Amino acid sequence: MPKEYRFIGKPTPRKDALDIVTGRARYIDDLVLPRMLHGKVLRSPFPHAKIKMIQTDRAEAMKGIRAVLTHYNVPTWQTGIPRHVKVLDSKVRYVGDAVALVAAETEEIAKEALDLIEVEYEELPAVYDVEEAIRPNAPQLYEEFPGNLLPLDVPTFGPKTLSQVVLGDVEAGFQEADIIEEGVYSYENIPNPLPIEPPGVIAQWDGPKRLTVWSATQSASWHRFIMQSKMGFPDIRAIGTHCGGSFGSKNYAAQPLFYAAALAQVTNRPVKVYYSKEEHFGTFSLRLGSRFRGKVGMKKDGTLTAVSGTWFVDTGAFSDMAQAQVAVGCGEAQLMLRCPNWDLKTKLVCTNRSASGVIRGFGGQELEAALMPVVKKALAKPDIDPVQFIKKNYVKPGDGYFWREGNWWVSEGMDYSKAIEAGAAAFQWKDKWKGWFKPTAINGPKRIGVGVAAHGNADVGEDESEAYVRLNPDATATIHVSVAESGMGQRSSLCKMAAEVLQIPLEQVQITPVDSLVNPFDFGLVGSRGTYAVGSAVIEAAENARQKLFELAAPMLQASPESLDTEDGMVFIKGQTDTGIPWRRIIGIAQTCTGFGRFEPDYSKPNFLILFTEVEVDMETGKIDLLKVVAATDAGQIIDPPSLNGQIYGSLGSAGIDTAIFEESILDKKTGQILNINMMDYKWRTFSELPEFQNVILESGIRTHRYGAVGVGEIATSPGPSAVFMAVSNAIGKTFTDYPLTPDKILAAVGKKHGE
Amino acid sequence: MDKKTKQEDPQEIEIIVNNIPYSLTIGIHPDQVGPSDTLAKTLRETLGLTGTKVGCDQGSCGACTVIMDGLPILSCLTLTIECDGRHITTIEGLQEPKTGKLDPLQQSFIDHTAFQCGFCTPGMIMASRALLDNNPSPKTHEVKEALSGHFCRCISHYHVLDAVLSASKKGG
Missing domain, CATH: 3.30.365.10 (Aldehyde oxidase/xanthine dehydrogenase, molybdopterin binding domain)
Known part of the structure; x- marks a missing residue:
């Protein structure tokens, strides 16, 4: 039988429920910054082509246009594993690949300017079938990947990255078998996870090395700890808004970020890049x-x-x-x-x-x-x-x-x-x-x-998580953790976990906004790691904060920290609820009591x-x-x-x-x-x-x-x-x-x- | 009014949103409502009512649903210039303005956690509100029919059905 808890296991209103049902929850397209420009992307009509010429004069001359970028003048940032995806390239590799970027005072002007950019392409043969693509003489997408084969290492997984399963002796295994079946099966629908909200990013530079990125993403802090190394190590502050669904696809948004950041850099203004539904369908994150x-x-x-x-x-x-x-x-x-x-x-x-x-x-x-x-x-x-x-x-x-x-x-x-x-x-x-x-x-x-x-x-139990839990004198607690809300209710669930440790009403537990400037490291809400990995860090931080609270209270109650307990903002000797003193007397107004928790991977x-x-x-x-x-x-x-x-x-x-x-x-x-x-x-x-x-x-x-x-x-x-x-x-x-x-x-x- | 005067005088329309009348001038200047502006754009960008969400901007996902003269409409497929004299209710208009009391449907959505990411929720609530206004005790299949144009990729559907049916029983 599961243990009976005060909050865990019970249905409780989502912390953001009121904001959601009243329309006050803010998603990326609800955010407008002063002086903000709108970025749009000119996209390739061909699946594989070299760009022979781009003429941008007419677009640049348009009223309200603040920047036009092509592969000639974009930053040299690169993403992908290994790094091979440029902001813009002299070659396009799919219908919808980015060819040029514009930033304008309004979205309408930006869209109109796209029509004024003239591009001459040299079409190349294209390949779509996975086994045809690796045959000799197949069209080649990248010079650095002969045979269209990508290396299988993942730098962060280390030198032994799993890229095959080889174990035992298959010959002997087939000898032992009563039945052997073989075949070729294809799961090649390339469906779109299709969150209702398209991906979007706002980027703003404060000087050449400091970039702030707002995004509707599931793991917003990836925009700091993954993208920094791909953009020449600017100090990136990653801020998350409510996220209108992700299902992995909007863990981050590397391409929209590149486009917005490149346009923001050249215009020295904040730039929003928010994909249309067609762009979302045609150019963003299909299933393998x-x-x-x-x-x-x-x-x-x-x-x-x-x-x-x-x-x-x-x-x-x-x-x-x-x-x-x-x-x-x-x-x-x-x-x-x-x-x-x-x-x-x-x-x-x-x-x-x-x-x-x-x-x-x-x-x-x-x-x-x-x-x-x-x-x-x-x-x-x-x-x-x-x-x-x-x-x-x-x-x-x-x-x-x-x-x-x-x-x-x-x-x-x-x-x-x-x-x-x-x-x-x-x-x-x-x-x-x-x-x-x-x-x-x-x-x-x-x-x-x-x-x-x-x-x-x-x-x-994958990857690392860190959290702070700060106890405030008014018997509230603040969880500092970099967790976004893209639909799983994980921010609320983490509040429940902390409230259960601290035994304070759920309304008295708050969680910090998604902002890499104020939160410690968390890998993000990937896989099913929220409950165990992130949860462990938050629980440990809450337990650590409670321990510190007991250490502060012990002399006041003339008891050992181990003999203390807390409930509803009172600390008392276990079994003697009448001995209690409130958190505000223990902590006082001039300090906070902060605990730290960290989770190490466990597979x-x-x-x-x-x-x-x-x-x-x-x-x-x-x-x-x-x-x-x-x-x-x-x-x-x-x-x-x-x-x-x-x-x-x-x-x-x-x-x-x-x-x-x-x-x-x-x-x-x-x-x-x-x-x-x-x-x-x-x-x-x-x-x-x-x-x-x-x-x-x-x-x-x-x-x-x-x-x-x-x-x-x-x-x-x-x-x-x-x-x-x-x-x-x-x-x-x-x-x-x-x-x-x-x-x-x-x-x-x-x-x-x-x-x- | 002859054709000539029409062109010279900026045309004004009045729309009533959440019981507040707004006079809007039609034109191409930044402070005017463009002839091609959708109601969704006007609500969100001109009036600052961002509770109405735009999911597809193609009239296919239901997220932008608002109530116009008692019926649910897709605000991304409605031009603002067509709305002269119309009464529009958005998600921001459901709460009791003075007391802040929630509409029973909003409360029911909270009680049933009838959302995941929440992006489709304002549209779902508005469509459900219009349904209950016209049919206070709908059957399950009628709720499904009324919401069949609403896309929710998280699959909040089962919780939404519970929330709407529960609000309807309470006479919401």
Whole structure:
């Protein structure tokens, strides 16, 4: 049974709830600075071309224009891994690549000026397919990356960055196998995580070395600690506003920052660059393309004996952090598939389409979606129940795995079997599962099928966090931590964690604004690290502050600090609440009492989520309806029930579950254009099409911090695509090789021609 | 008024926003409302009412929804010059102006944590307000229908449905 707490585990109003429901929450486009200019980007109509000539005179002469920049006169900053992405280049590599920048008094003038810039291009052949791009004679995107292959190191992960999974002896593993299945599977929808708010940045220089950046981002401080080194080490102050959704994609906004900062530097004025929805669709952070070509070996009882093959990862026109996603993807695959013999190689390839970025799922979802269909094909032969397979093969305490930095970790986490069973019971899996490629029910032309998949990530303890907790004499506390609000409710949850330590009302705990000038280091809200990693730093800081408070109070109460307790702003000897003295007498008005906490990375506690799905396929139209979803997990201890439920419902959004059936960016391989860069043509799930959705969340406690909680939000999208892929296969008794399963593919699979 | 005078006299329109009348001059100067300005732009940039959010500026996401003469409209697809004499309610107009008391729907959204990032929330609340004004006890499918044009990528939908239905039962 979970422990009873005052705030932890109870639904409490979000700290920013009033601001949100009254429209007072400020997002980046609500911010207007004095003398602020608007920046706009001229973009390439060609997927691959050299810029032969740019003529900017007419644009520069326009009234209200303050700057026009081209590759001739932009700063020499470079981002990407390794550094290869310039502010502007003499070459364009995708439709939508930046060609010139303008800053103007109004947005309208800036847009108009773009039309006055004349550009002459020399078109080059383009390549879009990940395996074609690495063939000899393929068009080359970068001189420094022959064969369009990117190096796989991530400098911050160190010299052993995980770029493959090689373990045991796969030859021997295949010898032992009763079943060997192989194939090529593609998860290459390149969907857009599509937060409702487009990315935006305001940049302002105060002298040549001091830059202030406002942004609507999930991990705003990246604009300081990541971008400093890429811009010649200016002193960057990173400030965050409310963030209108991110799902990884707006952890930071390197390109908008480059554009705004370059224009701000040359004009000596603040400049806002706020993307239009078309720019957001066409030029910002798509999911990685993922193709698995390989095979798996398995015994009749579902014991995996070998996994081998190549994971082709398509990052598009450049790599923002694709290498880190390759590393984490390789790590996560081992959590899902306990197997003694691995030979999984990876190739990271650039192609002529808008680049992939950081997206919820972070390599793990992409690899799972492409790798699992071949595993499931193997399971079908001896007709092994996939739920039993997941239970048997999900990493257990004591099992080891290589993680992103290349070290071998042994799980000290949980056995999630109970969560698997609870989810299966809630879904009525045993009744609905009829065997592989068999429908659960047939209703006239409609067939029902079920599918399941599980996912896990050891990133819950990734990277470093620091926090201060300052106790004020009026019995309030201030948390100094660099955590943004992009929808997870993590700022509120951290307040709950501190309020619980300090035993003061939640209203009396405040958290500092996102501002690198006032907060200590935090890596940001990436992965599912908010609960364990950031939470640990805040809890430690609160405990440390409380300890200091007790040390101040001890002489006044003539007792040892260890014998003291505090509640509602009073400190007293344990068990003697009448001995109490208030914080204001202990601290006084002339001091504060500040504690510090720090978290060091820990990859030994993987989280887990299993997703059961039920679909209905119309054999006459090919349409697929998602009827029901049950998500099951063990969160150790829930911090805030509505926030956690919301995170898990999020599997329906942000390029998650629906990438199995309808979500995709449609790339026209003749022109390099993405054809559906608006919200009518890009399909998204509406209120009218909500499936029945049930969350089953166990609270068994896990050895993380004071509250025994583990984050799980980020992985909610990851098992969705392969679960639904399997449900559709079971409904109609056919297998598929690539996502999404659009009606035309369904009709082709059941032998119907279009229009029949 | 003949054509000639029309061109010479700056045209004025009056829009009533949250019960406050605003006289706006149409023109191309910085202090005027442009003929191509959308209502969303006027609300946000001319009147400083930034509670109305613009998600797509293409009329497809519902974030910019405000209530005009009792009906929900997309302010990014409505030209301000079309709004002469119209009564418009934005998210800023839902609170009781003197007491600051929240609209029951706003309170219900807080109580149900019916948002994640919150960017789509003002639009959702305005559409729900218009629904309940016209249909005080909607069925679940009617709430879904009324909100079907509202994009929420975080998936706050389930919490929103609870919040709206709960407010409707209270006679919101």
